[in-house]
Amino acid sequence: MSYAALGNGYLPAIRIGQIMNQKLISRAIERLPIPSSTVRRISRVIGDPESSAATVAEVLRIDPALSGKVLKLANSAYIGIPRTVSSLPHAVVLLGIKRIHSIVLTSELLAPFHNSAVLPFSIDRFRRHAVTVAFIAESITKHLQRYDALDEHELFSGALLHDIGKLLAGAVDPAAVTETYKRSKRLAIPYYRAENDEFSHTIFGLHLAQQWQFPKELTACIRGHHAAACFPELHRTVSVIHIADVMAHLLGYALYPDEKTPAIDEAALSAVRLPVERLRVIAEDILKQQDQIASLLEIFDV
Ligand SMILES: [Fe+2]
Numbered sequence: 001m002s003y004a005a006l007g008n009g010y011l012p013a014i015r016i017g018q019i020m021n022q023k024l025i026s027r028a029i030e031r032l033p034i035p036s037s038t039v040r041r042i043s044r045v046i047g048d049p050e051s052s053a054a055t056v057a058e059v060l061r062i063d064p065a066l067s068g069k070v071l072k073l074a075n076s077a078y079i080g081i082p083r084t085v086s087s088l089p090h091a092v093v094l095l096g097i098k099r100i101h102s103i104v105l106t107s108e109l110l111a112p113f114h115n116s117a118v119l120p121f122s123i124d125r126f127r128r129h130a131v132t133v134a135f136i137a138e139s140i141t142k143h144l145q146r147y148d149a150l151d152e153h154e155l156f157s158g159a160l161l162h163d164i165g166k167l168l169a170g171a172v173d174p175a176a177v178t179e180t181y182k183r184s185k186r187l188a189i190p191y192y193r194a195e196n197d198e199f200s201h202t203i204f205g206l207h208l209a210q211q212w213q214f215p216k217e218l219t220a221c222i223r224g225h226h227a228a229a230c231f232p233e234l235h236r237t238v239s240v241i242h243i244a245d246v247m248a249h250l251l252g253y254a255l256y257p258d259e260k261t262p263a264i265d266e267a268a269l270s271a272v273r274l275p276v277e278r279l280r281v282i283a284e285d286i287l288k289q290q291d292q293i294a295s296l297l298e299i300f301d302v
């Protein structure tokens, strides 16, 4: 993939001032990754309602590293089935097409940061936060009444990628991200509230989502997880990501260990129609799923 601009010590010094307009941010984003051919093929297949597990498996097969990851995950504690899964189409069925899509996207976007000192925060904490939010979002869907059902795979994808803009902001201007973090500490406010509106991680995420042609639900989760009400059409989906994000903070899996936890938006809770007492049960579930979480983290660690 064309990710050269993000390499360690490679990144041209793009200094983004306090006031950054859309043009500047777009220029910065242009230096960011373009999707690899595998990602483009998978995105095309995912976007086609006629696609089946067999079609997705065919695309994955072209990339041995990726098919290896998918098979490894299908055989891991994450899925937790007792027998060996050796066929790629079977692995695709078990994991779900949308979930595989988000895993592929996340792997690609994280890859340049392995052993990279570019970012102003811990990549391990970033991964851990994303994966924890994904598990919580999936768990929330299991606690909904049947008539309130949401697509758990879609939520998993939205959750896994919700903060992807932080990765990009951190790569493009680490000093600005550190400054934001310090401001949030000084003012005792959550990180997102200390951001400059035009340099926010949700704006960076939005640009990436557009550049990579993410589906609209995924884009809404990235752009709207701190302001779910701005997406009335997808309010419930985005609200789940918002709630899962806050819960990950409460469980100690924020990006920065001493980050101020954002408040849960009451409107999001009512939109999801999730009784508050369920949150405790979900939190307990997540704490019991450490092996499954570790299995998924391993996939992003190579
Ligand atoms: Fe966020």
Ligand SMILES: [Fe+2]
Binding pocket: 129, 133, 162, 163, 245
């Ligand atoms: Fe987050």
